[in-house]
Amino acid sequence: MNLTPEIVDLQGEFEKIRHQIHENPELGFDELCTAKLVAQKLKEFGYEVYEKIGKTGVVGVLKKGNSDKKIGLRADMDALPMQECTNLPYKSKKENIMHACGHDGHTASLLLAAKYLASQEFNGTLNLYFQPAEEGLGGAKAMIEDGLFEKFDSDYIFGWHNMPFGSDKKFYLKKGAMMASSDRYSIEVIGRGGHGSTPEKTKDPIYAASLLVVALQSIVSRNVDPQNSAVVSIGAFNAGHAFNIIPDNAIIKMSVRALDNETRKLTEEKIYKICKGIAQANDIEIQISKNVVAPVTMNNDEAVDFASKVAKELFGEENCEFNHRPLMASEDFGFFCEMKKCAYAFLENENDIYLHNSSYVFNDKLLARAASYYAKLALKYLNAAF
Numbered sequence: 001m002n003l004t005p006e007i008v009d010l011q012g013e014f015e016k017i018r019h020q021i022h023e024n025p026e027l028g029f030d031e032l033c034t035a036k037l038v039a040q041k042l043k044e045f046g047y048e049v050y051e052k053i054g055k056t057g058v059v060g061v062l063k064k065g066n067s068d069k070k071i072g073l074r075a076d077m078d079a080l081p082m083q084e085c086t087n088l089p090y091k092s093k094k095e096n097i098m099h100a101c102g103h104d105g106h107t108a109s110l111l112l113a114a115k116y117l118a119s120q121e122f123n124g125t126l127n128l129y130f131q132p133a134e135e136g137l138g139g140a141k142a143m144i145e146d147g148l149f150e151k152f153d154s155d156y157i158f159g160w161h162n163m164p165f166g167s168d169k170k171f172y173l174k175k176g177a178m179m180a181s182s183d184r185y186s187i188e189v190i191g192r193g194g195h196g197s198t199p200e201k202t203k204d205p206i207y208a209a210s211l212l213v214v215a216l217q218s219i220v221s222r223n224v225d226p227q228n229s230a231v232v233s234i235g236a237f238n239a240g241h242a243f244n245i246i247p248d249n250a251i252i253k254m255s256v257r258a259l260d261n262e263t264r265k266l267t268e269e270k271i272y273k274i275c276k277g278i279a280q281a282n283d284i285e286i287q288i289s290k291n292v293v294a295p296v297t298m299n300n301d302e303a304v305d306f307a308s309k310v311a312k313e314l315f316g317e318e319n320c321e322f323n324h325r326p327l328m329a330s331e332d333f334g335f336f337c338e339m340k341k342c343a344y345a346f347l348e349n350e351n352d353i354y355l356h357n358s359s360y361v362f363n364d365k366l367l368a369r370a371a372s373y374y375a376k377l378a379l380k381y382l383n384a385a386f
């Protein structure tokens with residue numbers, strides 16, 4: 001590997017910062033101390049700092065020279081609502097809150113890059129986006145709605161996630177969809193309850209909801225092009241409480257994912273059609289509410305070409321995989337991808353345990369790797385023809 005030597009030398013300092021963030025994890029939109037620490041460090045390094053962008057987000061801006069080129073680098077700051085079960089000396093001090101997705105590492109790596117970049121010459125604007133609430137709460141969307149791109153616009157945005165694939169590669173990137181869209185549907189089947197002995201006097205929501213569970217599976221198996229990808233997973237089915245009472249209603253909660261917008265749209269249309277048909281056939285009411293967790297993390301070709309060059313120089317071509325299979329998990333970064341030319345990469349975390357596990361450990365050696373990646377993207381873009 002050919003990491004930036006000054007960044008490697010600084011890693012120890014930022015490991016301490018990472019551990020400090022890890023010990024004091026905060027949930028989405030509640031990252032008050034983390035945001036304060038980030039803002040304080042950025043100010044120390046000489047950045048203009050803007051706080052409370054998208055509730056608890058922080059933006060650091062550094063302009064040098066007179067070029068109108070501008071690049072965005074993004075990290076997420078939030079932790080998860082779960083109990084940490086590691087024996088780390090810096091394990092979470094908070095009950096039921098843990099950095100089990102490594103966002104402490106993402107934040108620390110961007111701070112490390114920030115310190116190094118402040119000491120470098122470049123021509124243009126560097127925007128560092130520290131976003132809140134990545135874990136399903138829409139922090140990226142909140143920042144965008146708060147005028148992120150009106151105030152701190154970027155030509156390209158780059159982000160990364162630590163990933164314990166357990167492969168011998170160190171860096172993964174691909175053109176097109178890197179991660180899936182994620183939409184959540186709550187479907188309420190509203191019937192009419194009554195005595196279990198007289199179903200004819202009721203409108204049984206359990207029966208209608210059961211038909212729905214089966215019919216919804218036909219979307220992927222019978223409607224989605226087999227060469228495209230989608231997931232329809234029902235995670236909750238709640239109705240009734242007694243042997244002999246037909247309840248008034250039933251509720252289904254489900255997660256729907258796709259790797260392209262056409263398939264995503266198709267799944268939505270079919271959900272509404274199936275619900276309408278089953279409601280009609282059973283003379284029952286069905287109400288649907290949809291919540292967008294994240295759009296497809298759709299990598300831009302130009303951004304990927306550029307980031308691939310940078311990664312090859314840093315990690316060596318033999319350590320990079322540029323055609324990695326997309327994941328059906330989702331990323332809040334997808335909101336940035338909808339607006340800007342973006343590339344989202346994975347760095348191997350060399351860990352047997354997967355993300356969101358109570359024993360997950362982020363490897364500190366990723367700090368210098370990720371910071372070198374961030375820094376090289378910025379300097380190469382702002383200093384050279386691209």
Ligand SMILES: [Zn+2]
Pocket residue numbers: 101135355356
């Ligand atoms: Zn996560």
Ligand SMILES: [Zn+2]
Pocket residue numbers: 101102103134161
């Ligand atoms: Zn994550």
